[in-house]
Amino acid sequence: MGVVVQKYGGSSVATAEHIKAVAARVGRARRSGLGLVVVVSAMGKTTDRLLRLAGEVSESPSPREIDQLLATGEEQSVALLAMALHAQGVDAVSLTGPQAGMKTSGRYGSGVISEIEPGRMQKLLAEGKVVIVAGFQGMNALGDVMTLGRGGSDTTAVALAAALGADRCEVFTDVDGVYTADPRIVPEARRIPVVSPAEMAEMSWRGARVMHPRAVELGALYGVEIHVRSSFHEEPGTTIIGGNELEELETRETLAGIVHDLDVSRVTLTGIRTGPGTMSRIFTPLSERGLSVDVIVESGPKEGTSDVAFTVSRGDYGEAKRLAGAVAEDLGGKAEGEEELGKVSVVGTGMLNRPGYASQMFSTLGEAGIPIRMVSTSEIQVTCVIRAEQVEEAVRLLHRDFRLEERDV
Amino acid sequence: MGVVVQKYGGSSVATAEHIKAVAARVGRARRSGLGLVVVVSAMGKTTDRLLRLAGEVSESPSPREIDQLLATGEEQSVALLAMALHAQGVDAVSLTGPQAGMKTSGRYGSGVISEIEPGRMQKLLAEGKVVIVAGFQGMNALGDVMTLGRGGSDTTAVALAAALGADRCEVFTDVDGVYTADPRIVPEARRIPVVSPAEMAEMSWRGARVMHPRAVELGALYGVEIHVRSSFHEEPGTTIIGGNELEELETRETLAGIVHDLDVSRVTLTGIRTGPGTMSRIFTPLSERGLSVDVIVESGPKEGTSDVAFTVSRGDYGEAKRLAGAVAEDLGGKAEGEEELGKVSVVGTGMLNRPGYASQMFSTLGEAGIPIRMVSTSEIQVTCVIRAEQVEEAVRLLHRDFRLEERDV
Numbered sequence: 001m002g003v004v005v006q007k008y009g010g011s012s013v014a015t016a017e018h019i020k021a022v023a024a025r026v027g028r029a030r031r032s033g034l035g036l037v038v039v040v041s042a043m044g045k046t047t048d049r050l051l052r053l054a055g056e057v058s059e060s061p062s063p064r065e066i067d068q069l070l071a072t073g074e075e076q077s078v079a080l081l082a083m084a085l086h087a088q089g090v091d092a093v094s095l096t097g098p099q100a101g102m103k104t105s106g107r108y109g110s111g112v113i114s115e116i117e118p119g120r121m122q123k124l125l126a127e128g129k130v131v132i133v134a135g136f137q138g139m140n141a142l143g144d145v146m147t148l149g150r151g152g153s154d155t156t157a158v159a160l161a162a163a164l165g166a167d168r169c170e171v172f173t174d175v176d177g178v179y180t181a182d183p184r185i186v187p188e189a190r191r192i193p194v195v196s197p198a199e200m201a202e203m204s205w206r207g208a209r210v211m212h213p214r215a216v217e218l219g220a221l222y223g224v225e226i227h228v229r230s231s232f233h234e235e236p237g238t239t240i241i242g243g244n245e246l247e248e249l250e251t252r253e254t255l256a257g258i259v260h261d262l263d264v265s266r267v268t269l270t271g272i273r274t275g276p277g278t279m280s281r282i283f284t285p286l287s288e289r290g291l292s293v294d295v296i297v298e299s300g301p302k303e304g305t306s307d308v309a310f311t312v313s314r315g316d317y318g319e320a321k322r323l324a325g326a327v328a329e330d331l332g333g334k335a336e337g338e339e340e341l342g343k344v345s346v347v348g349t350g351m352l353n354r355p356g357y358a359s360q361m362f363s364t365l366g367e368a369g370i371p372i373r374m375v376s377t378s379e380i381q382v383t384c385v386i387r388a389e390q391v392e393e394a395v396r397l398l399h400r401d402f403r404l405e406e407r408d409v
Numbered sequence: 410m411g412v413v414v415q416k417y418g419g420s421s422v423a424t425a426e427h428i429k430a431v432a433a434r435v436g437r438a439r440r441s442g443l444g445l446v447v448v449v450s451a452m453g454k455t456t457d458r459l460l461r462l463a464g465e466v467s468e469s470p471s472p473r474e475i476d477q478l479l480a481t482g483e484e485q486s487v488a489l490l491a492m493a494l495h496a497q498g499v500d501a502v503s504l505t506g507p508q509a510g511m512k513t514s515g516r517y518g519s520g521v522i523s524e525i526e527p528g529r530m531q532k533l534l535a536e537g538k539v540v541i542v543a544g545f546q547g548m549n550a551l552g553d554v555m556t557l558g559r560g561g562s563d564t565t566a567v568a569l570a571a572a573l574g575a576d577r578c579e580v581f582t583d584v585d586g587v588y589t590a591d592p593r594i595v596p597e598a599r600r601i602p603v604v605s606p607a608e609m610a611e612m613s614w615r616g617a618r619v620m621h622p623r624a625v626e627l628g629a630l631y632g633v634e635i636h637v638r639s640s641f642h643e644e645p646g647t648t649i650i651g652g653n654e655l656e657e658l659e660t661r662e663t664l665a666g667i668v669h670d671l672d673v674s675r676v677t678l679t680g681i682r683t684g685p686g687t688m689s690r691i692f693t694p695l696s697e698r699g700l701s702v703d704v705i706v707e708s709g710p711k712e713g714t715s716d717v718a719f720t721v722s723r724g725d726y727g728e729a730k731r732l733a734g735a736v737a738e739d740l741g742g743k744a745e746g747e748e749e750l751g752k753v754s755v756v757g758t759g760m761l762n763r764p765g766y767a768s769q770m771f772s773t774l775g776e777a778g779i780p781i782r783m784v785s786t787s788e789i790q791v792t793c794v795i796r797a798e799q800v801e802e803a804v805r806l807l808h809r810d811f812r813l814e815e816r817d818v
Contacts, residue, residue, distance in 0.1 A: 053485075054489065
């Protein structure tokens, strides 16, 4: 019997009615003869509510206790979904992460899956039961529950699909797939039927938060076929396929789509003396404070000094600028910055082999009078940092000039 | 270091403010040098809310899934209390029932504690940590969480006290001890400083729901000294002591108090043929449906037939009368009943050796014109079933005639 792993996010199980709808969908899949493992997140705003309670009893709650607390959210969802399946005559058993054999290591609040002991799940599947597993959690070597951090339920689902040798992993969300651009900005945007894991990871990071990149990477590593689908209808969605299978697809387009992000600020250190270790001096204090840096640009030495610019999210701007300012002063320069920025990216496999994409992008932005603050390129994307207020216009123009609305889906 | 087990019920941890107040109290006890294990129930109405959700997704949710769901309530409380203790500078660790080594057997929803592996708790206590344990739950042989049913958190606390050889078990509630009668009915009622486990068990069953009798029995079995105290102030409350220690107390009174219960109905089978196995024929169908029978009276054979009467709670009256009616018909008789009844009991050690108590009770009720429907006696109580509307008056008169308000507490 083929096994499929399905994952439903918090908004798909927000109320008793939602849970019954998920149960109906799972029941249909089961009756079609599939072996099913279903990963569920906490109901709607449960996690937020629990975190608020934690904040009311303690200003700095311990990560272990936060994990003990938050794990209960998913544990409630799985039990309720099992009951709803029973009510529809479907045999099902709920398992917490520890019960499902999810072993974790790392730090509380950001655990990583170190091993999965699938024995109990396999036994239940062989008995014809639907196995419902709490996402976002596992058990560490101390026997304590641990949460997996952001994107945890997606990661649980993909890891289970790998451990069980599942045919595929279906991730149900409130969007119906990955689009060539955000449909709220570009009404002509088309659903992309197939993307590579690398493209998907870029698109996730850069604003198209359909699925967590960590889960996408894990899927690529273990060759798990991931389907991103809407929980509200039966349309096929977007499939993430890696390796040879992808290259064999004749219909495959090289350019996947345009993604954007409005939460960008830039800090620039100007006129600093550079030498070996300068970059480390600048970025070590930032990483020690847990500040994530995205695009980094160094404009090479000129009269013995150099400029280094980087982007952070707006929430981190103040602290990043302060830390960079201290380093810049030590190095004879100063720090300045710009807060209200955004990013727009053209994402597709093999971008560097097709310089035409980058130049088309620059000319589209240039003709529209949109100044480019920073540029960053990789094998699968070209990103321009521009003023936040010009991001939507840039997305529309790039979607038009790359003729993405002409895609035959 | 002496170890004390404290137990706080759901109303004591109903909100973040309540949890902080419990943390303050636990912190004071810890600073006085005690080793502390704290058992906590689910917050306020959490269990009711979860059961309502279960009812929304399924008409007859499976007991295993109900246990998976309900266990999360206590798991949230322990994590939050640990955080609140940390915020007050007290080192503490929360443990779920399974983490604390609570092993259970029996049926989901009404598990019994089969064993406690105290190793992890002992290690944490030796490190000076306050150990916070989720009440009402343990792990069965399958590795699944199981709830203990009614009175479960009290039972957890007493069992832990026994397993850890604790000095005492302190049960904090919203009342400040056990009284000679319900103070809402008898304003002159006095707090009883010391009761025996048997008296306490009788008082719990018969309306004074301060502590579950199952926990009281367990305490008696293992010689655990139980203190029932208010969570709102520092007064001493009522101590439950068994065995020789109790008999050595000179101040000990024989009569503990008057308790009552307004939730009583009576079913009577009249004119039935009796023989070996008749009682079993009557009561087996009731126990198979899970109906609890309290007082049973048989008025011996008269012209070959007999009358058998028993009491049940009002919620079970209809079903009990229907089942009894079917049996009565087979035996050539019929079933009748009375729904709006109550019980009043005089509770104290060695009642049967002091017939004066029973006769005083009958004369008090007789003088007040209160008809007695049924009588039941045991070593430690005399109970009269009377009309529900006369129960409060009976409690006041008995409290007066037994001079309980003259107690020197």
